[in-house]
Amino acid sequence: MSEGPDLSARETLAAEHALGLLGAGDRAEAEARMARDSAFATLVDDWRARLTPMLDAMAPVEPRAAVWAGVERALGANDNAAARRRLRFWRGATLGSLGLAAASLAFAVLVVSRSLEPAPPPAAPPMLNASLMTPGEGSHPMFVAAYDPVRQALIITSLARPGADPGHGHQLWVIPADGQPHSLGMIAPGASKSMPMPKAMAPMFTPGAAIVASLEPPGGSPTGRPSGPMAAVGKLGRI
Amino acid sequence: MPRIAQGDRAALRQLYDATAPKLFAVCLRILSNREESEDVLQDVYVTIWRRADRFDPARASVATWISTIARNRAIDRLRARGPLARSVSVENLEIADDQPGADATLAATDDAARLEACLSELDPRTRDVIRTAFFEGVTYEALAGRMEIPLGTVKSWIRRGLARLKRCLER
Numbered sequence: 001m002s003e004g005p006d007l008s009a010r011e012t013l014a015a016e017h018a019l020g021l022l023g024a025g026d027r028a029e030a031e032a033r034m035a036r037d038s039a040f041a042t043l044v045d046d047w048r049a050r051l052t053p054m055l056d057a058m059a060p061v062e063p064r065a066a067v068w069a070g071v072e073r074a075l076g077a078n079d080n081a082a083a084r085r086r087l088r089f090w091r092g093a094t095l096g097s098l099g100l101a102a103a104s105l106a107f108a109v110l111v112v113s114r115s116l117e118p119a120p121p122p123a124a125p126p127m128l129n130a131s132l133m134t135p136g137e138g139s140h141p142m143f144v145a146a147y148d149p150v151r152q153a154l155i156i157t158s159l160a161r162p163g164a165d166p167g168h169g170h171q172l173w174v175i176p177a178d179g180q181p182h183s184l185g186m187i188a189p190g191a192s193k194s195m196p197m198p199k200a201m202a203p204m205f206t207p208g209a210a211i212v213a214s215l216e217p218p219g220g221s222p223t224g225r226p227s228g229p230m231a232a233v234g235k236l237g238r239i
Numbered sequence: 240m241p242r243i244a245q246g247d248r249a250a251l252r253q254l255y256d257a258t259a260p261k262l263f264a265v266c267l268r269i270l271s272n273r274e275e276s277e278d279v280l281q282d283v284y285v286t287i288w289r290r291a292d293r294f295d296p297a298r299a300s301v302a303t304w305i306s307t308i309a310r311n312r313a314i315d316r317l318r319a320r321g322p323l324a325r326s327v328s329v330e331n332l333e334i335a336d337d338q339p340g341a342d343a344t345l346a347a348t349d350d351a352a353r354l355e356a357c358l359s360e361l362d363p364r365t366r367d368v369i370r371t372a373f374f375e376g377v378t379y380e381a382l383a384g385r386m387e388i389p390l391g392t393v394k395s396w397i398r399r400g401l402a403r404l405k406r407c408l409e410r
């Protein structure tokens with residue numbers, strides 16, 4: 001192939017932006033330029049269209065059902081962003097409000113399930129889901145969780161804002177029918193985890209079992225049981 | 240897409256069912272980590288939901304638009320890991336069980352085939368840098384550092400490569 005002319009400086013920048021070569025500052029500048037210079041935006045769009053087919057050669061991979069569940073819940077939360085910002089997530093509550101939280105959760109589940117399309121053909125056995133709410137803090141979850149009985153793993157996402165309280169951490173617990181909390185470990189604000197469960201714990205994840213986050217010292221509860229206030233609670237159920 | 244912009248969740252679900260496996264593969268390719276990829280994938284569809292009103296069919300196809308969101312989000316996450324982060328090559332990536340395999344790969348589009356043909360006309364080093372940049376969002380500086388070659392050299396390889404690529408695609 002013969003050497004032709006180089007791209008213009010402007011198109012070079014557009015191509016570099018589309019390719020992902022720009023550092024954070026230059027990238028923000030390029031985005032701003034796209035917003036005010038439609039000819040430049042077109043160049044970037046054209047380069048994206050040229051390069052994106054590189055992604056077509058990839059074999060699709062089915063994500064787990066928990067991802068869609070997470071999308072749905074995030075939509076709900078975003079529908080009222082102002083209320084979500086008001087959520088003072090470190091404010092704890094006593095275990096006494098568990099009943100109240102469970103009641104509001106049951107309502108939330110009812111609302112969500114009514115708004116869904118007919119469910120896709122179920123893979124047996126079904127996933128269990130829970131939204132963990134802060135008792136008394138309205139209907140926005142602080143965590144969303146799904147238990148996958150096939151993989152015997154709990155997938156959980158913290159919606160808490162990172163960095164708000166470096167002096168404390170969230171420790172997760174499962175409370176099965178017998179009412180005894182079993183630690184699931186710590187989760188950082190904003191983090192997502194998939195936690196495979198040991199054989200002994202898998203049977204605890206049944207509809208109605210509670211998933212609780214307690215507020216603890218950064219290293220976790222020193223006592224082996226929740227020592228701090230309850231930050232959020234939700235019950236596992238089929239949606 | 241207009242239905243999604245109007246807040247139709249069923250429309251988003253349809254788009255999700257049709258495209259999530261593809262975008263998940265994109266996230267996995269960039270991040271090589273299933274949990275992070277699921278996290279990013281979730282974020283991608285929430286972003287699509289919130290920005291659907293800005294989608295302009297005159298500017299991009301739906302496929303390009305959502306793929307670009309997925310790639311940018313995954314690259315943001317990759318960059319957030321820190322300056323030493325790099326993704327593992329796809330050959331080393333462990334993808335669990337039951338995944339659709341070769342058939343889907345063979346079904347790649349005409350556009351992909353043309354792009355592939357044009358990339359293969361570039362010299363191998365240039366092709367590799369372009370691929371690395373595309374899949375990892377690596378800056379010129381990082382590429383130069385990683386490959387231990389002068390910054391100016393990387394820039395001229397890529398810029399010349401992009402110009403050739405464009406001419407080839409327009410042939």
